[in-house]
Amino acid sequence: MSKLIKPVDYKPLLTMRQTEQGIKLIKDFFQQNLSTELRLHRVTAPLFVLKGLGINDDLNGVERPVTFPIKDLGDAEAEVVHSLAKWKRLTLAEYNIEPGYGVYADMNAIRADEELDNLHSLYVDQWDWEMVMTREQRNLDFLKDIVRRIYAAIRRTEYLVCESYSVIKPFLPSEIHFIHSEDLLQMYPDKDVKERENLICKKYGAVFIIGIGDKLSDGKPHDGRAPDYDDWTTPNSDGRKGLNGDILIWYPTLNRAVELSSMGIRVDKEALLRQLKLTGQESRVNLYFHKKLLADELPLSIGGGIGQSRLCLVLLHKAHLGEIQASIWPEDMIKECEEMGMAII
Structure with missing residues (x-):
């Protein structure tokens, strides 16, 4: 059985042709706004990296990357990227980017272990961005400032879409609400993670949940994070741990x-060693990326990913990612979508 969310009385507001035009409008406008807001310049991103260098994003640590042998490299294995979380930091060093500036890339990935539904696809496209920061900026106030800037770019894009298509009405709130994952747990102690996210997002409309990866008071993390990119163990100004989080909206x-986005201040040497120990992955210190970080050859940075198809989905008021991107879906899901008026590409 498919895991399809079935909205009641769903009717697409745009034709397939209008949808394609809207996708281009959103992608062109948002990336320019993001670039201007955070002072980022575009760089060309890899689709795959060599296995064993520690460069690929390990996500929750259990997802299997798509791999293939390279004939001209003696059948050395390459991995299709999950995201560019660590590759971008290497790029900042290679380009010698100064604090306050950064890079972004159009990232295309394959996540073969994704559980497919309205919001999850085998094909992942996102704007991966990374900015150089100073030691003094490694704090919660700086993280919140960057979140507000990204959210402002999202709202400007929503305004453009509504001006371009009168049938689409704005729904995003003017401000984004901040809450730590531990405080969210205390607010709804009898709810699971997804129920807590739904309740807080329905209450405020747009939320940034701080502190993703470390165990909470119930012994479980709000969600999984690999130990070597986001800093989820450093105490922040209110005594809670974590300098990362997720942007969520009520849809x-x-x-x-x-x-819509997972992002955070990245690990420094101390946080990397601490998180590798917590997760029992100390052996990673021998990998290429980790050696460079521990040798002070990589800058301090903040970065994240913003889902392109997801942003298009919510701003065009669609019900399934298959209305935005060409991917592979279960046959029963495709049939159900057709019956409900979801035009799968």
């Missing part, structure tokens, strides 16, 4: 919370 079309 009326699907009547649920939708994550």
Whole structure:
């Protein structure tokens, strides 16, 4: 059985041709806004990296990357990227980017272990961005400032979409609300993670949940994070741990919370060693990326990923990623989508 979310009385507001035009409008406008807001310049991103260098994003640590042998490298294995979380930091060093500036890339990835539904696809496209920062900026106030700037770019893009298509009405709130994952747990102690996200997003409309990766008071993390990119163990100004988080919005079309971005201040040497120890992955210190970080050859940075198809989905008021991107879906899901008016590409 498919895991399809079935919105009641769903009717697409745009034709397939209008949808394609809207996708281009959003992608062109948002990336220019993001670039201007955070002072980022575009760089060309890899689709795959060599296995064994520690460069690929390990996500939650259990997802299997798509791999293939390279004939001209003696059948050395390459991995299709999950995201560019660590590759971008290497790029900052290679380009000798100064503090306050950074890079962004159009990232295309394959996540073969993804559980497919309205919001999850085998094909992942996102704007991966990374900015050089100073030691003094490694704090919660700086993280919140960057979140607000990204959210402002999202709202400007929503305004453009509504001006371009009169049938689409704005729904995002003017401000984004901040809450730590531990405080969210204390607010809804009898709810699971997704229920907590839904409740807080429905209450505020747009939320940044701080502190993703470390165990909470119930012994479980809010969500998984690999130990070697986001800093989820450093105490912040309010005594809570974690300098990272997720941007989520309440999406009326699907009547649920939708994550648009995962981001955070990246690990320094101390946080890397601490998190590798916590996760029992100390052996990673011998990998290429980790050696460079521990040798002070990589800059301090903040970065993240913003889902392109997801942003298009919510701003065009669609109900399924298959209405935005060409991917592979289960046959029963495709049939159900057709019956409900979701035009799968």
